[in-house]
Amino acid sequence: KKIVEISKSEDFIGKIFFVENYDITLAKYLVQGVDVWLNNPTRPLEASGTSGEKAILNGVLNLSVLDGWWAEGYVKGAGWALKEERTYDNQEFQDALDAITIYNLLEDEIVPAFYDQDKKGVPDLWVDMIKKNIAEIVPNFTMRRMIEDYNNKFYKPQIKRTKELESNGFKIAKEIVKWKSKVLEKWDxxxxxxxxxxxxxxxxxxxxxxxxxxxxxxxxxxxxxxxxxxxxxxxxxxxxxxxxxxxxxxxxxxxxxxxxxxxxxxxxxxxxxxxxxxxxxxxxxxxxxxxxxxxxxxx
Missing domain, CATH: 2.60.40 (Immunoglobulin-like)
Structure with a gap:
């Protein structure tokens, strides 16, 4: 509510937009029509930031705090990051520092890379970053990666564990139950x-x-x-x-x-x-x- 009120003030008219009923259909238009996906959540409150994940699949470069998915996804040279650690406990001080950092990144790195073009009008550095983004970040945020993780980290180990517990007439399972009972009896x-x-x-x-x-x-x-x-x-x-x-x-x-x-x-x-x-x-x-x-x- 406070941000909506601020957006109506003279300094911010036309600069803040609220997208109502945001869904995948709207997301498709957003991720196709943006060059930099800026996300600056308050550390460590970012649940995930899945919109940024959708953006990278469309070649969009991210600028975000190293929180949520970007803490795992960030690759130097394929986007930009604000460090994960806080400098100040006071949130207003931290917000001011983050704002300065974002402006410096925009002015010193992002804008020059976007507008520095060759004779054919191609921003070579920007295109290289897009390629690096797609090659090194995107594969870590696909359905295939998720399925492989579930299979390798959970399903296969659990199948192996079940076979171990069932072998020799549930010998290991019985030993564990006996040991846990002993520990519970003596723990206090x-x-x-x-x-x-x-x-x-x-x-x-x-x-x-x-x-x-x-x-x-x-x-x-x-x-x-x-x-x-x-x-x-x-x-x-x-x-x-x-x-x-x-x-x-x-x-x-x-x-x-x-x-x-x-x-x-x-x-x-x-x-x-x-x-x-x-x-x-x-x-x-x-x-x-x-x-x-x-x-x-x-x-």
Missing amino acids: SITILGAEYPDSNVRPLVLGEKITVKLKLDLDGLAPEDIGVEILFGRKRPDDTEELLYVFSLKLEEVDGSIALYKREIPATMSGVYDFTFRVYPKNKLLPHRMDFPKVKWI
């Missing part, structure tokens, strides 16, 4: 006996220094190999940890009865102040992936 009994990690609030980490982290658990009947332990590094902000930076797996260091010590030495790849947290999860080589048994204990 896992006790944290101690955790060691650097307090970067006292002293910021220095680039290259070795950090030793440890976690001691009482597994109460579970085997040490039934458990995976990780430490997560986050970027420190005034009130919260907003960005996950690194995840490292800890290795089993020693076992004393039901007590297991996990340890890892990690080189600091960035200086500064971090937040740390451990997570413990069930681990078994028979599981196809971790989310097959979505239990986790945060420390």
Whole structure:
């Protein structure tokens, strides 16, 4: 509503158009009649941006934030991109920066490439970009690619997995059920006996220094190999940890009865102040992936 009102002001009359009842029929006309598809969503709120996908199939060059489909599709020399990372937390500041970036791209790269023509009136650079767009981006956004992905990533692995579970009278399936039952019975009994990690609030980490982290658990009947332990590094902000930076797996260091010590030495790849947290999860080589048994204990 606010944008509609602004579009009626003197500065914007004739410059903003709203297309009602937008559908594939209208899209056909749009993607055939445009040279640059500009899309500048607010990061990271772009659901996909499928109109831009339709545009590339018609040789249209995209200028967009690296969000939605363009984060996957962008190829240098076959369109233009605004970086995915935000520079400012303040949205007004970020919008102003994006606007300046877009204008600079238009003035310094896009417009010159479009109007720089040879003696026959052909913009060679522009045509080269269209060819690169069709050759290197388009094949990744076709129905064939989608079907191949479903087949190779889901259907074939699931067929293989089903055969494995059914073989030898469902031997593997029975082992998994037995193991999951044991873990579920003992999961809430896992006790944290101690955790060691650097307090970067006292002293910021220095680039290259070795950090030793440890976690001691009482597994109460579970085997040490039934458990995976990780430490997560986050970027420190005034009130919260907003960005996950690194995840490292800890290795089993020693076992004393039901007590297991996990340890890892990690080189600091960035200086500064971090937040740390451990997570413990069930681990078994028979599981196809971790989310097959979505239990986790945060420390």
